[in-house]
Amino acid sequence: MKKVLVINSSARVLRSYSRKLTEVFIDHWKSIHTDSIIRFRELGNTDVPHVNENWIDAAFKPAAARSEVEIEALKTSDTYIAELREADIIVLGSPMYNWSIPSSLKAYIDQILRVNETWKFNPTNMQNPYIGLLENKTLFLLLSRGAQGYEKGEYNEHMNFQSNYLKTVFNIIGISNIHVIAVNGQSYDPEEFKRSVDTSHQDVRNLVELELNYNEK
Numbered sequence: 001m002k003k004v005l006v007i008n009s010s011a012r013v014l015r016s017y018s019r020k021l022t023e024v025f026i027d028h029w030k031s032i033h034t035d036s037i038i039r040f041r042e043l044g045n046t047d048v049p050h051v052n053e054n055w056i057d058a059a060f061k062p063a064a065a066r067s068e069v070e071i072e073a074l075k076t077s078d079t080y081i082a083e084l085r086e087a088d089i090i091v092l093g094s095p096m097y098n099w100s101i102p103s104s105l106k107a108y109i110d111q112i113l114r115v116n117e118t119w120k121f122n123p124t125n126m127q128n129p130y131i132g133l134l135e136n137k138t139l140f141l142l143l144s145r146g147a148q149g150y151e152k153g154e155y156n157e158h159m160n161f162q163s164n165y166l167k168t169v170f171n172i173i174g175i176s177n178i179h180v181i182a183v184n185g186q187s188y189d190p191e192e193f194k195r196s197v198d199t200s201h202q203d204v205r206n207l208v209e210l211e212l213n214y215n216e217k
Ligand SMILES: Cc1cc2nc3c(=O)[nH]c(=O)nc-3n(C[C@H](O)[C@H](O)[C@H](O)COP(=O)(O)O)c2cc1C
Pocket: 010, 011, 012, 015, 016, 017, 018, 019, 094, 095, 096, 097, 098, 099, 100, 144, 145, 146, 147, 148, 186
């Protein structure tokens, strides 16, 4: 039985296109996998703690050497990492805010990229010193953007600090099986936007089926 972790980071609860994408994913997944375990992590409408001095001191020393205050400072990070470890499938909904990601999602990423927990350092390989420690996971990045043209070779590619960044950080912690689907163009032509929404929803359903076929072989 697959375990799914759904993470939402839009500040909008109503009319959120990235939340709609995660919803389409869950509905289709559940229609095929009636016995799935699905957990949720809300980021967009909650306070995600920022890393602070105690957090940094604690994270870079052995667990046995941490003070009570330092252990406490890592509690949220421990919870988030445990959720990720447990999941086989991670579904992350993210809007583009100012060509990047919401600050709540950035704070979450700072909590989950933790040395000797989700990645370790290999000093013998200066060009790529990161060894990811989370294995055998698939990540679905379900994205929304007001404009368009952010894909490879398109006119806004150089402004895309959303999907490229997310792929990079999840790669570093060992997740390289990543699918990206985006709704684009909400701020422009309504008909074209509707096509983008419909296509993205169908793409999500297709990917759910592909993932199932792949894993059942
Ligand atoms: C604070 C803020 C910043 C945004 N910045 C961008 C941006 O840089 N580029 C873009 O294409 N759209 C931008 N948008 C539009 C959102 O990406 C778009 O509305 C998206 O659908 C939001 O995700 P949601 O529907 O899941 O809430 C921004 C929206 C907000 C609220």
